[in-house]
Each structure stands twice: as C-alpha cells, then as structure tokens.
Amino acid sequence: MGSIGHVTPQSMHFAQPLELRSGARLRDYSLVYETYGTLNAERSNAVLVCHALNASHHVAGTYEGQPNSEGWWDNLVGPGKPLDTERFFVIGVNNLGSCFGSTGPMHVNPATGRAWGADFPVVTVEDWVDSQARLMDALGIARLAAVLGGSLGGMQALAWALRYPDRLRNCIAVATAPNLSAQNIAFNEVARRAIVTDPDFHGGHFYEHGTLPRRGLRVARMIGHITYLSDDAMEAKFGRELKGDALGYSTQEIEFQIEGYLRHQGDKFSGYFDANTYLLITRALDYFDPALEHGGDLTRACAGARARFQLVSFTTDWRFSPARSREIVKALLDNRLDVSYAEIEAPHGHDAFLLDDARYHAVLRACFDNIAREVSP
Amino acid sequence: MSDRKDMELIAALVPPGSRVLDLGCGSGELLALLRDTRRCSGYGVEIADANVLACVQRGVNVIQLNLEEGLAMFGDQSFDVVLQLDTMQHLRNTERMLRETARVGRVGIVSFPNFAHWPNRLHVLAGRMPVTKVLPYQWYDTPNIRVGTYADFEVLARRDGLRILDAFGIERGEVVRRWPNLLASVAVFKFDRG
Numbered sequence: 044m045g046s047i048g049h050v051t052p053q054s055m056h057f058a059q060p061l062e063l064r065s066g067a068r069l070r071d072y073s074l075v076y077e078t079y080g081t082l083n084a085e086r087s088n089a090v091l092v093c094h095a096l097n098a099s100h101h102v103a104g105t106y107e108g109q110p111n112s113e114g115w116w117d118n119l120v121g122p123g124k125p126l127d128t129e130r131f132f133v134i135g136v137n138n139l140g141s142c143f144g145s146t147g148p149m150h151v152n153p154a155t156g157r158a159w160g161a162d163f164p165v166v167t168v169e170d171w172v173d174s175q176a177r178l179m180d181a182l183g184i185a186r187l188a189a190v191l192g193g194s195l196g197g198m199q200a201l202a203w204a205l206r207y208p209d210r211l212r213n214c215i216a217v218a219t220a221p222n223l224s225a226q227n228i229a230f231n232e233v234a235r236r237a238i239v240t241d242p243d244f245h246g247g248h249f250y251e252h253g254t255l256p257r258r259g260l261r262v263a264r265m266i267g268h269i270t271y272l273s274d275d276a277m278e279a280k281f282g283r284e285l286k287g288d289a290l291g292y293s294t295q296e297i298e299f300q301i302e303g304y305l306r307h308q309g310d311k312f313s314g315y316f317d318a319n320t321y322l323l324i325t326r327a328l329d330y331f332d333p334a335l336e337h338g339g340d341l342t343r344a345c346a347g348a349r350a351r352f353q354l355v356s357f358t359t360d361w362r363f364s365p366a367r368s369r370e371i372v373k374a375l376l377d378n379r380l381d382v383s384y385a386e387i388e389a390p391h392g393h394d395a396f397l398l399d400d401a402r403y404h405a406v407l408r409a410c411f412d413n414i415a416r417e418v419s420p
Numbered sequence: 421m422s423d424r425k426d427m428e429l430i431a432a433l434v435p436p437g438s439r440v441l442d443l444g445c446g447s448g449e450l451l452a453l454l455r456d457t458r459r460c461s462g463y464g465v466e467i468a469d470a471n472v473l474a475c476v477q478r479g480v481n482v483i484q485l486n487l488e489e490g491l492a493m494f495g496d497q498s499f500d501v502v503l504q505l506d507t508m509q510h511l512r513n514t515e516r517m518l519r520e521t522a523r524v525g526r527v528g529i530v531s532f533p534n535f536a537h538w539p540n541r542l543h544v545l546a547g548r549m550p551v552t553k554v555l556p557y558q559w560y561d562t563p564n565i566r567v568g569t570y571a572d573f574e575v576l577a578r579r580d581g582l583r584i585l586d587a588f589g590i591e592r593g594e595v596v597r598r599w600p601n602l603l604a605s606v607a608v609f610k611f612d613r614g
Contacts, residue, residue, distance in 0.1 A: 353476070376483075376498075377495060377498075381481055382463075382481060383475065383481050383483070384482070384483045385469075385476070385482075385484050388469070406472070406473055406476055409473060409476040409477040410476055
C-alpha cells in the first residue's frame with residue numbers, strides 16, 4: 044500500500060450561470076479538482092470524494108517538491124488502500140466559496156471588479172452538489188460508482204442521493220447528520236462572531252485593508268477543534284499536563300499543554316484559511332436540512348433515493364453523534380432502501396473519520412470491494 | 421445458526437420473496453442464503469464489529485445496533501418475517517424483544533437451545549450443568565444469560581397473545597416433531613400476532 048505519488052490540481056471554468064438556493068446566481072465560476080486513477084472505458088468506476096469544512100480537492104498524494112503536502116484523506120485513498128485508485132477513478136473537488144482555488148470570496152466579483160469578500164453569495168450543500176454534477180457532466184461521467192464524504196462531506200453525499208438519484212450507485216456518508224442540532228449551530232455562531240467582531244475583519248472586506256482577521260479565525264478554530272475531539276481523547280493526550288515545570292500564576296500565559304495546543308492549531312489555521320470562507324462554510328452546515336421542504340419528515344425527503352447506502356458513525360463523536368446517523372438509517376429503512384450502518388467504537392471523537400482506524404477502514408474497504416465488482420465489466 | 425442444515429430448515433420457513441429482518445444475524449450467512457435461493461431482501465442487525473464487517477463483505481445489508489436498546493428504528497409490521505435465531509438466550513429483555521419481533525414483523529421465527537433436551541436433563545440429574553454441542557459453555561463463562569425449554573416458550577407465547585403457526589425441534593440437522601421438548605436440542609417457533 045503506497046501513496047499515489049505526485050498529483051496535480053486542474054481547473055475547469057463554467058460559463059453557464061449557477062442558480063443558487065438563495066435566489067442569487069453565480070454568472071460563471073471555476074472549480075478546482077484533482078483526479079487519481081483511470082476512468083475505465085465504460086466510465087463506470089468514478090468515485091467523487093466530497094470535502095468537509097477546512098479541506099479541499101487535495102484528497103490524496105503529494106505535490107511535487109512539497110513532501111509534506113499529503114492529501115487530507117491519503118490514508119484512505121491510494122493504490123491498494125480501501126478506496127483503491129488501481130480500481131477506481133477518484134475525483135476530489137474544491138467547493139464554491141472555498142479559499143483553495145475554486146471561485147470564492149477572494150476572487151474578483153465581475154460585477155464590481157473588486158474581490159467578492161463578504162459579498163460572495165451564500166452557498167448551500169445543494170448548490171455545491173449542483174456544481175459538482177456539472178463537473179461530472181464535463182468529465183463525461185453520467186453515473187458515479189459512489190459519492191463518499193465525511194461530516195459536511197457526508198451531507199453532500201446525502202444530497203447527491205436525494206437530488207441526483209440516478210447519477211450514483213452508492214452513497215457513503217461517514218460521521219454525518221441529517222441537519223445540525225441547535226448546539227451545533229451554536230458552536231458555529233460563536234466561531235462566526237469571533238471572526239466578524241475582529242477589528243481586522245472590516246465587514247468582510249479586509250483584503251482591501253491589507254489586513255487579516257487572524258484573531259477571530261484563531262478563536263474560531265480553537266472552538267471547532269475542541270468539538271472535533273472527545274473528552275477522553277483530550278484527557279489522554281493532554282490531561283492537566285503543564286507547559287512548564289510549575290504553575291506560573293499567570294492569567295494570560297499558557298499554563299496547560301492543552302492551551303498551547305489550541306493556540307498552535309489556531310495560529311496554523313489563521314495562516315492559511317480565509318475568514319469569509321469560514322463564515323460561508325459554517326452557514327452551509329447550518330442550512331443543510333433536506334427534511335425541511337418535506338415538513339421535517341426525513342423519510343419523505345429520502346423517498347426518491349435509489350442508491351445503496353453505507354453509513355458510519357463513531358461512538359465518541361458528540362458533534363455528529365451516532366444518534367444522528369441512525370436518524371438517516373431509519374429514514375432509508377422506511378423507504379426500503381439498501382443500507383448498511385457501522386457504529387465504530389473509536390476514542391477520537393469527530394476527528395475519527397479522518398484517522399486510520401482498522402475497523403472503520405475494513406468496513407469501507409469491504410464496501411468498495413463490492414462496488415468494484417458491481418462496476419467492473 | 422452455525423449448522424448449515426439447521427439454517428436450511430429455517431430458511432424453508434421463510435416464504436420466497438419476503439422482506440426479512442434478521443435480529444442477531446451473525447455473519448449474514450442466512451440472509452445471503454435467503455437472498456440467493458429465495459429472492460428475499462432485507463437487513464440484518466448485529467452488535468459485533470467482526471460480524472458487521474462479514475455482512476458488508478457478503479453484500480448483505482446490516483445495521484449495527486444493540487438489540488437491548490429495542491427496535492425503535494423499525495416501523496410496525498414493516499417486515500414480512502422477523503428472524504431471531506439463536507439470539508434470545510443472550511438478551512436481558514427477552515420478552516420485550518419477543519413483543520418487538522411481533523410488532524415489526526407480520527411473522528416471527530425464533531430458535532434457541534432447548535434446555536429440556538434429554539442429555540441436558542441427565543446432566544442436571546447428575547447434579548451438573550450441561551455442556552453440549554448446542555450449549556458448549558461452562559456455567560461460569562456462558563454468554564447465554566438465560567436458558568429455556570421448548571415447553572417454556574409455548575407458555576410465554578400464549579402469555580403474550582402470540583399465535584404459533586408452526587413449531588418443531590431440530591436435532592442433528594433433522595426436524596423433530598414427536599416429543600421435541602425431550603428429543604431436540606434446538607427449538608424453533610413460527611408465530612404471528614393472532
């Protein structure tokens with residue numbers, strides 16, 4: 044089992060406007076994506092991987108000359124890995140509104156000639172999926188072997204199954220939910236307030252001021268990070284361990300290791316992530332609720348789905364808890380759809396979906412083995 | 421249901437084309453058999469990671485759940501047949517699960533080790549708990565938290581208002597219809613809500 048090696052992102056421009064859920068429209072846009080493996084002659088072995096909050100199209104492999112540029116799901120995707128690039132043609136695509144290449148708030152708004160900034164239209168999970176479907180059109184893929192995603196990526200996989208039932212054979216949704224709970228929206232709101240109240244935010248037009256709302260982004264990331272870990276994982280990793288040898292009796296210096304860790308994560312994140320993108324993506328999370336237009340009835344929302352589903356959750360994930368995955372399973376069962384559900388006992392909390400847990404990866408490997416048999420001529 | 425012959429006898433009770441829920445489905449062997457030979461569809465429920473994986477590998481739908489938490493996920497009468505094979509003896513709340521089986525399925529099929537099988541009676545007469553092929557554990561390490569007999573189940577079914585559609589014992593891969601409580605190591609009941 045090796046890495047896929049060096050990969051190169053590509054970009055595709057779409058001149059046809061995209062009508063967004065909000066009623067706004069994107070006149071034209073570009074999507075940045077990467078592909079791994081080879082599309083077979085029948086064009087039946089394509090798997091789309093959808094990314095979560097802070098990730099991108101760079102799912103696997105590394106960039107030439109950047110040895111530490113490993114993709115965010117490299118432990119899952121590659122030759123001989125559970126999602127085997129020897130058998131599948133894997134596509135990672137960067138979502139609209141992101142800061143990693145696809146059209147987003149850092150790009151120029153053609154209507155004004157200035158950077159979009161806070162004026163970038165609010166995008167939803169469904170808008171992303173619509174734009175991804177157009178990319179599939181352009182790549183000549185009428186029907187995907189599978190759409191795979193974790194967390195917010197799992198929401199996209201679900202939205203694919205509901206919006207384009209005939210365009211995917213399998214929907215694999217990991218550590219996800221049919222919508223966010225009030226508590227979850229609350230965490231997002233705290234993160235957003237941290238950003239927009241940063242004096243360097245300038246109403247979202249900080250690019251023009253030559254500043255970055257780093258303080259806000261740092262705090263946003265710190266809050267997020269706490270919710271991605273389990274209490275036990277944090278206890279095991281840090282406990283009450285001190286940074287120095289003894290207490291410093293300071294209210295502002297780092298006393299405990301966990302403080303140093305969170306500050307480090309916040310610093311790192313604020314160095315590469317865009318504040319407007321953070322606002323947009325957390326909003327997309329908040330808005331996702333496929334049951335809403337069916338009177339809150341998820342079963343009815345899933346009525347049109349045709350895919351075979353694999354859901355996975357992790358026992359210590361309190362941000363996207365197993366109970367939320369079970370709600371999806373129930374709605375699929377009510378519709379007599381093919382579904383399997385694995386509840387993995389993992390200590391790591393929400394982050395488990397990105398980690399190389401043997402039981403978790405064995406389930407995904409078995410799932411993709413079946414799909415490979417299904418799509419190979 | 422590890423024994424292939426026993427499994428086939430039970431599969432024969434499931435009408436072709438049924439929508440089946442298999443509670444405690446193990447590695448999904450029976451569901452695969454029902455799918456491949458009787459055009460059945462459905463789901464297994466399992467708690468053990470290794471069994472869940474085995475089901476996924478077989479391409480059998482499986483839901484990882486603890487049966488002790490009930491079957492809230494499954495609607496009333498949403499399955500033609502609910503199977504509960506070699507599972508009942510591991511559950512704390514046997515009666516509730518039996519009622520749930522009858523709620524979720526139009527027909528329920530259960531199987532369990534018959535404690536009244538004559539070799540077991542001899543063991544107990546001799547003053548020891550039985551250790552046999554069907555009950556292979558020592559009393560102190562058995563996962564079977566309860567034991568019951570063929571005759572006991574008839575009483576429980578009556579108590580819960582279940583109508584027994586068919587009942588027999590299985591011994592060495594053969595159906596036992598004559599004195600099953602004495603002569604069969606495995607008890608099988610097919611029932612509905614009457």
